[in-house]
Amino acid sequence: MNPDASNASSEPIAGETVRHGTGVNSTRAFPTTACPTHLDPFVLFERFYIDPDDGFPMHPHRGFEIVSYxxxxxxxxxxxxGVSHTATPGEAMHITAGKGIRHSELPANGAGCSGLQLWVNLPREEKDREPNYADAAADDLPTLEEDGATITTVVGGGSPLEPTTELTYHDVRVTDDWTWTLPDGWTGFLYGVSGTGTVDGHEFEKGDVFPLTESRSVVLESERGNETETETESELRVVAVAGRPNDEEIRQQGPFVL
Known part of the structure; x- marks a missing residue:
């Protein structure tokens, strides 16, 4: 049993608004009041909204990896x-903080921005490794059509991003019924990006999280919509993230994971 996720819910949980010290608002999936545990190997996941005059000035990280989308x-x-890069919609960045890195994240071109950020714990023997950075343009991330969904792979087969911890990260646009299967022994979660629908028969919408700590299949269904709805409004968009647990306690202290 994953020690950090033993109390994870089997139903969708609404995300919680978190205000960072710089004035940035995020909708956090976990850990929150409603979902207080980490989901080994995942430290946290949230959607950030950065206004034009806000952002994250230069700050340190250590002991984990970051995937921003x-x-x-x-x-x-x-x-x-020494890296300087502007990330645009559909682009992903991967940072291995390792023994220590400093970085800043600020809105580009005087306009606000929004994205998703995942923190992944590094196993104990990897926490002092050299820091590293990589990014992937939208065209670098493979997209395929399946029955009921269009799936872009952010991390996993075909993506150039290769975190230390084995994991998969998919951006899924559910157009009908689609089934997601969590691999044996892995931990995972679904997070609502936009639209409405159901997960395992439960209502699911933007900002909701559905944690999974036992291997099984989950059926997602997009809201069918009516004649006044656009295709985008009726389409359920989620990210489906799964990873192999490190089976180690996650000890987070602010920007550090010890």
Whole structure:
């Protein structure tokens, strides 16, 4: 049993608004009041909204990895490795903080931005590894059509991003019925990006999270919509994330995971 997720819910949970010290608002999936545990190997997951005059000035991280995936606008990234990059919608960035890295995340071109950020714990023997950075353009991330869904792979087969911890991360646009199966022994979650629908028969919408700590299949269904709804409004968009647990306690202290 994953020690950090033993109390995870089997039903969708509404995300919680978190306000960061710089004035940035996020809708956090976990850990929150309603979902207080980490989901080994995952430390946290949230959707961030950065207004034009806000952002994350240069700050440190240590002991984990970060996967950022842009949804709207652009975000300027700079770090202590000398990297400077602007991430745009559909683009992903991967940072291995390892023994220590500093970086900033600020809205680009005087406009706000929004995206998703995942923190992944590094196993104990990897926490002092050298820091690293990589990114992937939208065209680098493979997209395929399945029955009931269009799936873009952010991390996993075909993606150039290769975190230390074995995991998969998919951006899924559910157009009808689609089934997601959690691999044996893995932990995972679904997070609502936009639209409405159901997960295992439960209502599911933007900002909701559905944690999974036992291997099984989950059926997602998009809201069919009516004649006044657009295709985008009736389409359920989620991210489906799964990873192999490290079976180690996750000890987070602010920007550090010890």
């Amino acid at each position: 842009m949804l709207e606008g652009g975000m300027d990234h700079e770090d202590s490795l």
